[in-house]
Amino acid sequence: MNTEELIDSLLYEEESTTLDFKSExxxxxxxxxxxxxxxxxxxxxxxxxxxxxDAYILIGVKEIKGGKSLVEGISDDxxxxxxxxxxxxxxNKPVHFSYLTTEVEGKKVALITIPVQGRPIFLKKDFSSLKANTVYVRRGSSTSIALPDEIASMGSSDNSEVKKSPKLEAFIVSGEHDEIQLDSIEQSVILANIPGKDEFPKYGEPAYPTQFRPLAITSSLLGGKNxxxxxxxxxxxRQMQSFFALKIGVKNDGNLVARDVRVVVDFQGLPEGSAVFHxxxxxxxxxxxTDIPYLHNLNMSPAIYYLSIKTIPEGYRANFDFGKLQSKDSLVCSEHLCLKISRSCQISASVTIYSDDLEIPEKLNLMINVNAEAKNYSVSELMELAE
Structure with a gap:
């Protein structure tokens, strides 16, 4: 993910242990x-x-809880x-961080990145209101002073083996054999304009002669021309041209198995007339x-679905059940998630990953750029496609 994509995904998150917004x-x-x-x-x-x-401080942005944060920009660097x-x-020891500026929505913003690193880190001498030998720590969206047992745990974790834990990340599947894992994709849809129903000719003739009607065996019962x-x-x-289908997968880059892995993908703020469905x-x-009616629904066994979709305020929520995921392994849901999109847009899908072996859920964003093109079709073109 490049800097522009990263910042765009951060705009949809809220302040936390890994993110802070600064308007100025x-x-x-x-x-x-x-x-x-x-x-x-x-x-x-x-x-x-x-x-x-990694933790991020995004400068020149005003947090909007429950929505996309507002890019206000900065004038000085x-x-x-x-x-x-x-x-x-x-x-007391070197701290790793980086500072850079970039342009977002035509405005200059700054991004500070602080990777995970050895702790505790504290001041050697008092500086203004900050006290020496005091360990300041970010908790949620605020800062406080670490307790003695926390400081001891920081030091011991730096000198011990890396804690075993799963590290889960969702992705969009691409490629003929589902082998490509992406966090953003480009999709195209066609908004097809078709002639009215009455403009199309009738197809064929009844499959059974009228002399059979006295026997009460009609073409509607035995099947025939539609x-x-x-x-x-x-x-x-027309409907199929406005849809596209996605597969979602999840991988475990950690060093511990993840049990009962569940992925929740929220689609909010879609254009009017759009939909998400199975x-x-x-x-x-x-x-x-036409088929013979009594042959319908034969040999139909109950299906087990690992993907379910429901409506939520301002959008849709897709729930994926992946079960157990071994370390360094990945799984792809075999069922497709379908989206009907009414115009060109950029979709930022908010993803939350749950597992019995995660201390806190993993959060990320998947980006979908949709290009919608209007196109007119004639009766003859559609009849030729139908054949």
Whole structure:
């Protein structure tokens, strides 16, 4: 994931142990110690946080809870080298972090990245309101002082083997054999305009002569030509062109098996007229010949589905059940998730991964860029496709 994609996904998250939003730039150049202390405290607190993934501070963005955060932008920039020199001179051992600026939605924003690293990290001397030998730690969306037993655990974890735990990540499947794992894809749909039902000719003639009617054996009972086949196919074609199907998978990059793995994917803010549904809800292709009714639904055994979809406020929620996932393994749900999209758009699907072996659920975003093209079809074109 590049910087632009990363920031776009972060905009849909809320402040946490791994994320903080700042509407305004840190005061650093020609700033007082009390103002510089805010930056120093945030870096140290995130470095000491209990987490398994990178932490981010996004500057020039206002948090919007329950929705996409607002990009406000910043007017001034900071120098990474000066920030590094300032922080490293104040603490007990080197802390790893990076600072960069980029453009988002036509506005300049800054991104600070703090990877997982050795702890505890603390100041060697008092600096403004920050105290020496005090371990500041990020908890949720706030900062507090670590307790003695927490500090002891930080030190022991640095000197012991890496804790065994699963590390789960969801992906979109691509490739002929489901071998490609992606966190973003491009999809195209066609918004087909078709003629009215009455503009299509009737298909065929009744399969059985009228002289058989006195026996009460009609073509509707025994099967025959479907006179409305062309118009039915046109409607089927129109619907199918506005759909696309996805497969979702999950992988375990950790060093411990993950049991009862469940993946929840939320689609919110879709264009009006859009829908998310299971592949079993796709329309059936019309038949030119009607079937004998009593042959329907024979040999139908109950199906077991590992994907379920329901509506939620402002969208849809897809639930995937993957069961057990071994270390360094991946699984793909065999059932397709289908999306009907009414116009070109970018979809950010919010993903939450649960497992009995995760301390806290894993969260990420999957991006889907949809290009919708309107196209007109004539009666003759659709009849030719139907044949």
């Amino acid at each position: 730039q840190y005061k650093f150049v020609k700033a007082q110690d009390s103002e510089k202390a805010e930056f120093l405290k945030d870096i140290v607190a995130f470095a000491n946080a209990w987490r398994r993934s 900071l120098d990474d080298a000066q920030l590094q020199q300032f922080v490293q001179s104040k603490i 006179k409305g086949y062309y118009s039915e196919f046109a409607e089927y074609f 592949e079993r809800q796709l329309p059936d292709r019309p038949k030119a010949e």
